[in-house]
Amino acid sequence: MLKRAIQYMVISALAFTLLNVFVKSLNSFNVYQIVFFRSLGSLFFTLPFLLKNKISLLGNKRGLLVMRSVFGLISMTLFFLSLKYIAMGTAVSIRYIAPIFAAFFALLFLKEKVKPIQWLFFGIAFLGVLILKGFDAKLQFDEGIIFALISALFAGLVYITIRKIGNEDHPVVVVNYFMIISTVIGGLLAINGWVNPIGKEWLVLMSLGVFGYFAQLYMTKAMQVGETNVIAPFKYLEVIFTIIIGLIWFKEVYTLWSLIGILLIILGLTLNITIKKVKK
Template sequence: MVISALAFTFLNVFVKTLSNFSVYQIVFFRSIGSLFFTFPFLIKNKISFLGNKKGLLILRSVFGVTSMTLFFLSIRYIAMGTAVSIRYIAPIFAAFFALFFLKEKVRFIQWVFFAIAFLGVVILKGFDNNMQVEGIIYALVSALFSGLIFIIIRKIGNQDHPVVVVNYFMIISAVIGGLLAINSWKNPIGLEWLILMSLGVFGYFAQLYMTKAMQVGETNQVAPLKYLEVIFTMIIGLIWFGETYTIWSLIGILLIVLGLTLNVVTKRK
C-alpha cells in the first residue's frame, strides 16, 4: 500500500508538472500508457476484451474519465494535497448512492465519521481565503463521480475480470481524451515524452499494488495506509512546487483523513 501511495503521488506530481499541456492530452497519455500493460495481460491469459457487462463497463469508463479529468483540472487551481484529500471523500457519495441503488445499510457511526470528513472540506473552503473555488468544485465533482464508480463496480461484481474493467476504462479514456485534445494538441519535446508516457505506468502500478495490499493484508489495517498519498503529495508539493498550506488547510485535511480512516476501520470491524 505504501508503494501504491508513492506511485499515485508521482502521478499527481507529473500531472502538475505538465500544466502547459491540455488536461485532455494528459488524460490521453495517462490512458495509453496503461494499455501497454492491460492488452498483453488479457492476450496472455486469453481473456475476452469485450467482457460480459458491456453496458456497465462503458458507463463505469465514462464516469471514470470524467472523474479523472476533473481531478487533473483541480490540481491546477489548488494545492495537490488538498485536491487529493477532497477526492478521497468519494466513499461518502458511494454510501449515499448505495442507500438508493443497492439498498445497503449504513451505520449511524459511519455517518458521524462522514460528517467529520465533510466538515474538513467545509473548513478548507470556508476558512481558507487562499483557496480557489474552481479547484474545490472540480475535486468535489470528481469525488462524486468516483462514488458512482463504486456502485457500478459493485453491480459488475465478479462477472468481469478486474483487468477487463480497467482496460475498458483506459480505451474509452484514450478515445475521449484524444478527441477532445485535437484542437489544443501540443507535440511533446524531449523529456516531455517520457513524463507523459510514465503517467500510465505510475497509474497502473498504483492500482496493482493497492489491489495486492487488499489481497494479502487485513483491510482495516492496510486501507488507511492509502491516505499516505496525501502526506507524500503535500511534502513533494512543498519542496517541488513551493505549495503552501494555512493552518485551516491542515486542519481541514486532517479531519478528512481522520473521518475516512475511522470509517474504514469501523466498517471492516
C-alpha cells in the same frame, strides 16, 4: 503478511503521488491531452495481460463496463483539472471523500445499509472539506474545489458500478475498458488544443500510465494479502507524500486551517473504514 501488505500500500501511495506531481507539472498541456497519455500508457500493460491470458476483451457486463468507464473518465478529468487550480494535497484529500458519495448511492440504488455512526464519521470528513473551502486563504479559485468535489462524486459512482459488475468480469477487463474509452475520448477532445511534446515531456507524459497502473496494481495486492480495515488507512499516505513534495517542488503553501481540514478528512474516512469492517 501484514508487513508485505503495508509495503505494497506504500509503493502504491508513492506511485499515485508521482502521478499527481507529474500531472501538476504539465501546465503547458490541456487536461484532455494529459488524460489521453495517462490512459494510453496503461494500455501497454492491460492489453498484453488480457491477450496473454486469453481473457475476452469485450467482457460480460458490457453496459456496466462502459458506464464505469465514463464515470471514471469524468472523475479523472476533473481531478486533473483541479490540480491546475489548488494545492495537490488539498485536491487529493477532497477526492478521497468519494466513499461518502458511494455510501449515499449504495443506500439509494443498492439498498445497502449504512450504520448511523458512519454518517458521523462522514460528517467529520465533510467538515474537513468545508474548513478547506472556508478558511484556506490560499485557495484563490473556487473552481478547483468544485472540480475536486464533482470528481469525488463520480468516483463514488465508479465504486457503485464496480460493485454491480461484481465478479462477472476480470478486474483487468474493467480497467482495460476504462483505459480504452479514456484514450479515445481524451484523444478526440485533445485535438483542438494539442501541444506537441518536446524532449523529456514525452517521457513524463508516457510515465503517467506507468505510475497509474502500478499504483492500482500494488493497492490491489495490498488488499489481497492484508485485512482491509488494517491496510486501507495506509492509502492516505498519498496525501502526506503529496503535501511534502508539493511544499518542496512547487513551493505550495498550506495554512493551519487547511492542514486541520485535511486531517479531519483522513480521520473521518479512516474511522469509517475501521467501524465498517469491524462491526458487521
